[in-house]
Amino acid sequence: MPLRVSTVEFRVRYAETDQMGVVYHANYLIWCEIGRTDHIRTMGTPYRDIEKQGITLAVSEAAMRFHASARYDDLIRVETTLTSVTSRTLVFDYVVKNAESGERLATVSTTLISLDPDGRVTAMPAELRAKLSSVASDAA
Amino acid sequence: MPLRVSTVEFRVRYAETDQMGVVYHANYLIWCEIGRTDHIRTMGTPYRDIEKQGITLAVSEAAMRFHASARYDDLIRVETTLTSVTSRTLVFDYVVKNAESGERLATVSTTLISLDPDGRVTAMPAELRAKLSSVASDAA
Amino acid sequence: MPLRVSTVEFRVRYAETDQMGVVYHANYLIWCEIGRTDHIRTMGTPYRDIEKQGITLAVSEAAMRFHASARYDDLIRVETTLTSVTSRTLVFDYVVKNAESGERLATVSTTLISLDPDGRVTAMPAELRAKLSSVASDAA
Amino acid sequence: MPLRVSTVEFRVRYAETDQMGVVYHANYLIWCEIGRTDHIRTMGTPYRDIEKQGITLAVSEAAMRFHASARYDDLIRVETTLTSVTSRTLVFDYVVKNAESGERLATVSTTLISLDPDGRVTAMPAELRAKLSSVASDAA
Numbered sequence: 331m332p333l334r335v336s337t338v339e340f341r342v343r344y345a346e347t348d349q350m351g352v353v354y355h356a357n358y359l360i361w362c363e364i365g366r367t368d369h370i371r372t373m374g375t376p377y378r379d380i381e382k383q384g385i386t387l388a389v390s391e392a393a394m395r396f397h398a399s400a401r402y403d404d405l406i407r408v409e410t411t412l413t414s415v416t417s418r419t420l421v422f423d424y425v426v427k428n429a430e431s432g433e434r435l436a437t438v439s440t441t442l443i444s445l446d447p448d449g450r451v452t453a454m455p456a457e458l459r460a461k462l463s464s465v466a467s468d469a470a
Numbered sequence: 471m472p473l474r475v476s477t478v479e480f481r482v483r484y485a486e487t488d489q490m491g492v493v494y495h496a497n498y499l500i501w502c503e504i505g506r507t508d509h510i511r512t513m514g515t516p517y518r519d520i521e522k523q524g525i526t527l528a529v530s531e532a533a534m535r536f537h538a539s540a541r542y543d544d545l546i547r548v549e550t551t552l553t554s555v556t557s558r559t560l561v562f563d564y565v566v567k568n569a570e571s572g573e574r575l576a577t578v579s580t581t582l583i584s585l586d587p588d589g590r591v592t593a594m595p596a597e598l599r600a601k602l603s604s605v606a607s608d609a610a
Numbered sequence: 611m612p613l614r615v616s617t618v619e620f621r622v623r624y625a626e627t628d629q630m631g632v633v634y635h636a637n638y639l640i641w642c643e644i645g646r647t648d649h650i651r652t653m654g655t656p657y658r659d660i661e662k663q664g665i666t667l668a669v670s671e672a673a674m675r676f677h678a679s680a681r682y683d684d685l686i687r688v689e690t691t692l693t694s695v696t697s698r699t700l701v702f703d704y705v706v707k708n709a710e711s712g713e714r715l716a717t718v719s720t721t722l723i724s725l726d727p728d729g730r731v732t733a734m735p736a737e738l739r740a741k742l743s744s745v746a747s748d749a750a
Numbered sequence: 751m752p753l754r755v756s757t758v759e760f761r762v763r764y765a766e767t768d769q770m771g772v773v774y775h776a777n778y779l780i781w782c783e784i785g786r787t788d789h790i791r792t793m794g795t796p797y798r799d800i801e802k803q804g805i806t807l808a809v810s811e812a813a814m815r816f817h818a819s820a821r822y823d824d825l826i827r828v829e830t831t832l833t834s835v836t837s838r839t840l841v842f843d844y845v846v847k848n849a850e851s852g853e854r855l856a857t858v859s860t861t862l863i864s865l866d867p868d869g870r871v872t873a874m875p876a877e878l879r880a881k882l883s884s885v886a887s888d889a890a
Contacts, residue, residue: 340760344787345634345780349521349627349682352589355529356499356625360765367764367823378823381489389495392534399589402629403787403798449492449539480620484647485640485776487769489822494765500625507624507683518683542769543647543658629801632869635809639776661769669775674812679869729772729819 334467336369336410339429342402352399359392362424362438365410369422373465375458384447385454387420391441398428398435405429412466417453418444420462474607476509476550479569482542492539499532502564502578505550509562513605515598524587525594527560531581538568538575545569552606557593558584560602614747616649616690619709622682632679639672642704642718645690649702653745655738664727665734667700671721678708678715685709692746697733698724700742754887756789756830759849762822772819779812782844782858785830789842793885795878804867805874807840811861818848818855825849832886837873838864840882 340361348354370377380387400406407429414421419441426436446452454462480501488494510517520527540546547569554561559581566576586592594602620641628634650657660667680686687709694701699721706716726732734742760781768774790797800807820826827849834841839861846856866872874882 341784341787343780344628344783345636347629348624349629349631350526350528351629352528354625355532356496359496359499360763363764364761367761376823378821386490388490388536390536392495392532394532396528396530401798403796481644481647483640484643484768485774488764489767489769489771491769496765500623503624504621507621516683518681541658543656630806630808632808635812636776636779639779666770668770668816670816672775672812672814676808676810 338368339407342404347402358436365408366422369410373461386445387442389440390443394438396436415463415466478508479547482544487542498576505548505564506562509550513601526585527582528585529580530583534578536576555603555606618648619687622684627682638716645688646702649690653741666725667722669720670723674718676716695743695746758788759827762824767822778856785828786842789830793881806865807862809860810863814858816856835883835886
């Protein structure tokens with residue numbers, strides 16, 4: 331059985347800081363995408379192979395709450411779970427932490443919708459949906 | 471009386487697109503910051519002068535909803551309003567549009583908190599709060 | 611006759627600063643692309659229309675020299691010239707300045723190569739090359 | 751004896767791609783900074799500790815040559831060497847490769863200058879220079 335929480339770690343890049351001396355907030359969405367890519371990989375089909383099948387998963391909603399700051403060279407951990415799978419949508423939740431102190435930096439949730447090559451909302455193929463459900467925390 | 475809605479326009483940069491051929495979603499937070507900077511400027515004190523006074527306004531929450539895609543070289547318009555001012559927090563709302571078609575691309579809301587030079591939450595100086603209230607849609 | 615130098619202005623975004631309090635150096639390449647887009651537009655065919663014809667112009671070389679720093683909210687001016695046009699390559703030169711003080715911040719040169727849809731180097735269509743030559747400082 | 755070449759690996763982020771379907775060229779400068787941070791760490795003093803001593807190392811020149819494209823989710827390897835150390839400058843060279851195929855994607859060289867807290871060029875402290883020389887390929 332695949333893991334239901336994926337954990338990925340990396341260090342803060344200098345380019346990600348701003349003049350406040352901390353990580354600029356938009357970068358957390360990029361970090362969540364790293365967690366999401368990693369979590370999808372655990373189901374056995376990397377996201378890039380999904381796109382080759384003509385399905386793109388686009389972010390349609392995001393909610394972010396920031397608790398503490400990340401700084402240059404900090405080791406960051408993103409814990410990702412897939413909390414909802416429907417025929418056209420996926421909801422991923424993320425906790426972003428300082429990997430060394432364990433401090434929680436941000437909690438994020440994103441909703442993704444399934445699009446066809448023309449950018450129209452479309453149902454995911456049954457096989458893909460089944461695979462995604464297999465790594466969901468609460469499979470629909 | 472200052473305008474209560476600020477409008478700023480710019481073109482999509484190539485660097486902002488991704489391999490889907492549309493703008494990567496995290497860039498909308500950067501665009502909202504452009505709108506916010508512009509809106510704060512209308513109250514008579516640019517944001518960089520606020521930071522020189524030892525107050526930083528950090529994003530503590532963000533909620534984003536995506537309606538349509540932006541593409542390279544599209545002319546983008548961000549309409550920004552300041553919808554809430556308390557002693558320690560500000561809420562800005564944004565509508566991101568395609569400036570040529572008028573199509574709504576995203577609606578975003580961000581909450582900012584006032585921090586002192588040590589990164590602790592602090593009340594904004596009365597004068598700053600009064601100025602911000604003067605450009606708020608619904609001054610507290 | 612089209613202008614041989616294009617000038618574009620914009621303000622530094624908060625996201626473009628780093629913890630040194632100045633603009634992170636990689637952003638200058640993005641700024642040069644804004645200047646390049648603008649310069650290509652003056653020849654009458656926007657770059658996005660060139661891509662629709664199946665030609666992409668990819669950066670193959672870049673040389674950058676930094677003279678002074680840019681800071682948040684500074685008004686930046688990029689002056690772009692097209693200094694060389696061959697069947698397969700273009701060389702653009704850029705001077706990045708602080709628009710208010712006139713101070714020179716960076717000088718950059720980029721070489722672009724013409725690629726077909728499969729990513730292979732290809733000669734530019736004669737018509738495109740002629741148009742580009744018309745806005746070059748020293749038409750080949 | 752410390753290693754004279756540092757090697758760091760990471761995967762291409764979706765945000766780093768552009769509408770050509772490949773990595774946007776400015777990101778290679780960010781990747782080189784990851785290699786540089788890693789290489790400096792091998793000398794025993796992380797870069798963030800250098801900044802705490804009041805010295806910042808700012809990029810003053812960069813030269814980049816692109817050989818092949820990187821794509822989303824590719825595993826990237828950056829090999830970094832420090833090829834010159836003077837009292838005020840450092841030259842780092844980088845080879846960016848596809849870690850799985852071994853294909854060379856880009857070769858980059860950056861010159862860094864030592865700045866004091868006011869942004870003026872300054873000689874590096876002797877101890878710092880000695881440490882940097884110890885990880886240089888060709889110590890001055």
